Amino acid sequence: MKSFFKYVLATITGIVISTFILLAIFVGIITSMVSSVGSSKEVVVAKNSVLYLSLNFPITDRTEPNPFGDLSIPGYGNVKSLGLNDIVGRIRGAKEDSNIKGIYLNPTTIQTGFSSLQAIRDALLDFKSSGKFIYAYSDVYSQKAYYLASVADKIYVNPQGSLDFRGLASSVMFMKDALDKIGVEMQVIKVGTYKSAVEPFLMNQMSDANRLQVNSYLNSIYSQFLTDISDNRNIAVDSLKSIANNYLIRNADDALTYKFVDGVKYKDELLAEFREKLGIDAKKDIPTVSILDYTPTENVSSSSERIAVLYAYGSIVDGEGVVGEIGGDKFSRELRKLRLDDRVKAVVLRVNSGGGSGLASEIIWREVSLLKAVKPVIVSMGDYAASGGYYIAAAADSIFADETTLTGSIGVFGVIPNLQGLLNNKLGLNFDVVKTGKFADVGADPDKPLSAEEKAIYQIEVNRFYDLFMKRVADGRKISIAQVDSIGQGRVWTGQQALGLGLVDKIGGIDQAIAAAAKKANLDSYKISNYPSVDDTFSSILSTSKEKIKLWFIEDEVGEYHKYLKSYKDILNQTGIQAKIPYTVEIY
Known part of the structure; x- marks a missing residue:
């Protein structure tokens, strides 16, 4: 008994000491911030x-x-x-x-x-x-x-x-065998021959259709990569290919x-x-x-008329989302504010997203459509504007993409884990249920696989959302649904390829998109305002979640590999129908 109390007392003492240490660290950080804010000065750039x-x-x-x-x-x-x-x-x-x-x-x-x-x-x-x-x-x-x-x-x-x-390559991590070993079955319902976001759960290698699309967009990016280097180094493209192919x-x-x-x-x-x-x-x-410290002098226009640039980057999620995510509720609210702000004469929607929640994509699409009805909306695509990222762009007046932007991926899927093998066979956990209707426990019981009838019900809903997705694209791009389906099916295209297919209007970056917005709004002078607004230092402290702080430290520790951890977490948090690009596209 004396040992018990000794250990309890030691534990309590440890907690108290740890709390004081953490409090001291937090106070130190806040003090440093206050000192930094109070003493921060613009960096003076010396001559030469x-x-x-x-x-x-x-x-x-x-x-x-x-x-x-x-x-x-x-x-x-x-x-x-x-x-x-x-x-x-x-x-x-x-x-x-x-x-x-x-x-x-x-x-x-x-x-x-x-x-x-x-x-x-x-x-x-x-x-x-x-x-x-x-x-x-x-x-x-x-x-x-x-x-x-x-x-x-x-x-x-x-x-x-x-x-x-050595040339470009793109790899995918497949986890079917790992899931089999722990007794987890990912039950997939999808639409789209090329909608390969779910392949890592079901296979150990790329499907023929996925290999075809990856080969297509990878070679399109490689062509641009070689052409740009050739232009600046004055080395022929064929010579560059030979050097890479032979690892010279x-x-x-x-x-x-x-x-x-x-x-x-x-x-x-x-x-x-x-x-x-x-x-x-x-x-x-x-x-x-x-460049981290450099603060150039800005020439701010005195015009009262604005072009708003709304940044939408990261996964599309339901609700508010956090920094680095496109929350359906948050971004629809931002779009609504821009629609009602008379000072804003045009909007450039900067999209850099591989998609995510189908419902959140639809909510944002609705507000883009309402905005377009009263003022010009131009989309500028970044590294990705695919699946849900393309969904929210489809209603715009015009779409700009870079040659190497990955876009399209018009297709949807849903994933429902079946943990029967893990829970029943590996862990010895069993569930029993009492229900008032035949389908009352669908998707709620973790150790129950979907029946053929239940899968058919989910497939109907996924098909329905794909039809809606195609209609949104067809209406926005003024092409037939059949044409959308022929270039859809979940297939990913580069911006250069998408231009020829009618999925984008012009090759260009955000500057070209802003110029197009100004022209469509008949603006000779204007001020560019960025949205969503950025929190000040203290608001950032208060709104910074524990998860975000952990992510910063993880990024510092593991570098670029942190993206795999984030992708894994995104998979676990998926709910409902997903309009999402195939896995994390890695090109190296």
Whole structure:
């Protein structure tokens, strides 16, 4: 008994001490934030400066509010990052900044899709048009990093470094055998020959139809990838293909031999070249400002008329959602506000989503349709605007996509887990039920497989929603339902392919979409306003969930692999009919 009380007392003492420690850490963080907010000053850019870009963080469509971004948390370092909008905006600002003479591009691995990468690349090309220089240097270039670096005036690599150039690949993780081993059956009801989001649950390899579509869009992206590199490095596309196919570049010397880089240098040699180019004494530091800290001067229009840019990125979910998700209720409310705001003359809906909840997609579609009835709505597609992401875009006046955007995937599915093997056979758990009707326990009893009749009922509902999806696309794109079905069936297309199919109107980024919105609204001068509004620091602290904080730390710990954990969590949280792109499309 004395031992029992000793352990209880020790446990209580441990809890009290832990609570005080956590409270002290929290107070310290808040104090640091208050100090940071009170002392934060705009970074002064010295004359003859170089803008530094490493882009070694996950790039979302828009900079997400992060109350811990400016803090250096012990064991985790700084968790600051930028969204695509600010990366592109700051590069543009640097182009006009007389104090900035050039860009030092230092990429290794870049955590974003090809469409976002193309947008950054285009901004760098525009920067070069001013006559300012871009130098790229890295110890290791991934394929995405090299694609970005290929715009530079000079590309250097560490003499013992490497450059990856083997062609693009896309892989899928299949989990059927793992599910079989633990006794879980994923009961799937779907529409669409190419709707392969559910294949990882049912198979151990791609279906023929899925392999066909992946091969098609992968080669479309690869073609753009090679063409862009060819244009900037003056190497023929056929030569690039041969180099990749034969894996001829395996080290820094190979990269130099095949003219992928302009030289091999150590870091000190690069800095010496910078000093010479800028006319800086060998003993003086090179004035440098990171893109994370750079705040260019903005030319804000005095016009009272606005073009609203509404950012919709992440999975489409029911309800409000969190930062990085498209909540059906939240985004329909944002669209309603824009419809009723007389200052807003046109709206650009920036979509970067592989879809999600079918119901939430329909709710958002409704508000896009109502908005379009009173003012122009132009869609700008990012890395993805597929399935539910295409659903919410379909009602717009016109749709812009990049060549490498993944879109389409017009199809739907539903998944109902059957845990009978796990619960009954593995864990020895059994359930019994009393019900008032034949179907009262459908979908509620975890250890009961669907009967043929129950599957037929679910299939009818999935078919009904697919018919609705096709009608939304047909009405928005002014084509027949039969035509939608012929290019639908869940098939994924690139933006370049979608242009020829009539799923998008023009190839272009968000700037072109904004210009089109201004033209349709007959605006000569206007102010661009971004939505949803971003919380201030203290509101961000209060609204930051435990899950979001954990995700930040996980991202810092595991890097780009955090997306697999998020995808797994998304699967577990799926309810109802899903309009979602096949799994997580990984191209490397």
